[in-house]
Amino acid sequence: RQAAVESHRDFIRSWPLLVDALRHVAHPPIRNRGTIGGSLAHNDPAAELPAVMVVLGASMILQSATAQRTVPAEDFFVSPLETLLAPDELLIAIEAPMRDPSAGWGFAEISRRHGDFALAAAAVQQIPGDAARAPGARIVVTGVAERPLRVTEAENILCEGIWSAARDKAIRAAVETAVEPFEDLHAPGWYRQQAAGVMVARACQDALMRGTDLSTCRDKKPGAVA
Numbered sequence: 001r002q003a004a005v006e007s008h009r010d011f012i013r014s015w016p017l018l019v020d021a022l023r024h025v026a027h028p029p030i031r032n033r034g035t036i037g038g039s040l041a042h043n044d045p046a047a048e049l050p051a052v053m054v055v056l057g058a059s060m061i062l063q064s065a066t067a068q069r070t071v072p073a074e075d076f077f078v079s080p081l082e083t084l085l086a087p088d089e090l091l092i093a094i095e096a097p098m099r100d101p102s103a104g105w106g107f108a109e110i111s112r113r114h115g116d117f118a119l120a121a122a123a124v125q126q127i128p129g130d131a132a133r134a135p136g137a138r139i140v141v142t143g144v145a146e147r148p149l150r151v152t153e154a155e156n157i158l159c160e161g162i163w164s165a166a167r168d169k170a171i172r173a174a175v176e177t178a179v180e181p182f183e184d185l186h187a188p189g190w191y192r193q194q195a196a197g198v199m200v201a202r203a204c205q206d207a208l209m210r211g212t213d214l215s216t217c218r219d220k221k222p223g224a225v226a
């Protein structure tokens with residue numbers, strides 16, 4: 001159940017991005033009944049959890065009566081309400097790496113009311129580089145495309161280093177170019193497009209503040225830009 005994960009000490013410690021995102025999923029009574037697997041199998045294009053799974057680099061374990069297979073989250077979500085699950089398969093487990101101790105994470109969402117499906121939301125994880133490895137980042141938006149959308153151009157900008165007004169602008173521009181927002185009674189496409197850029201910028205700043213690499217954020221205060 002979503003509520004059980006949200007309040008579990010191990011998840012708060014090891015998958016804090018998932019826990020942060022869960023708090024945007026509907027309301028407590030819904031999360032008391034809804035499951036993680038149900039949300040992923042349902043794959044609403046504005047759902048929070050598919051985006052989180054892609055950011056975490058999770059794998060979906062699918063089981064039929066005769067076989068088991070493992071599918072990366074990035075491939076699992078195909079289009080609205082469609083996944084790679086075959087009619088005779090169940091999603092029986094999800095494997096996701098535990099948080100790297102130096103990693104920062106951020107989740108930002110805009111919706112008409114808290115708990116509504118996202119008009120636009122962003123999930124971000126940033127791992128600082130060191131002598132042994134290059135910095136890494138994953139940025140995924142939801143609510144603005146047919147499936148959780150990775151914005152690699154924005155990831156590259158985030159990895160370049162210190163946060164600045166110019167980097168904030170460049171990341172928002174990269175997101176606005178990448179998304180394919182749809183229009184519905186909740187919001188026009190242009191609104192979702194701009195909101196996606198702002199959500200990514202906010203989530204990136206949270207990720208930089210929570211990570212251990214002090215060089216990436218000049219002033220570790222919420223909303224600070226150089």
Ligand SMILES: Cc1cc2nc3c(=O)[nH]c(=O)nc-3n(C[C@H](O)[C@H](O)[C@H](O)COP(=O)(O)OP(=O)(O)OC[C@H]3O[C@@H](n4cnc5c(N)ncnc54)[C@H](O)[C@@H]3O)c2cc1C
Binds near residue numbers: 027047049092
């Ligand atoms: C009022 C309301 C508001 C909501 N708001 C949000 C929101 O803001 N954000 C959000 O992300 N979600 C939202 N949800 C969705 C909710 O959080 C649940 O994720 C969703 O309803 C799925 O519920 P469930 O886990 O009971 O799955 P079910 O309803 O039981 O299943 C959903 C689908 O997935 C299939 N399925 C379920 N489990 C598996 C499995 N293990 N393997 C294979 N197939 C499976 C079922 O056959 C069915 O087709 C909302 C739901 C409601 C009712």
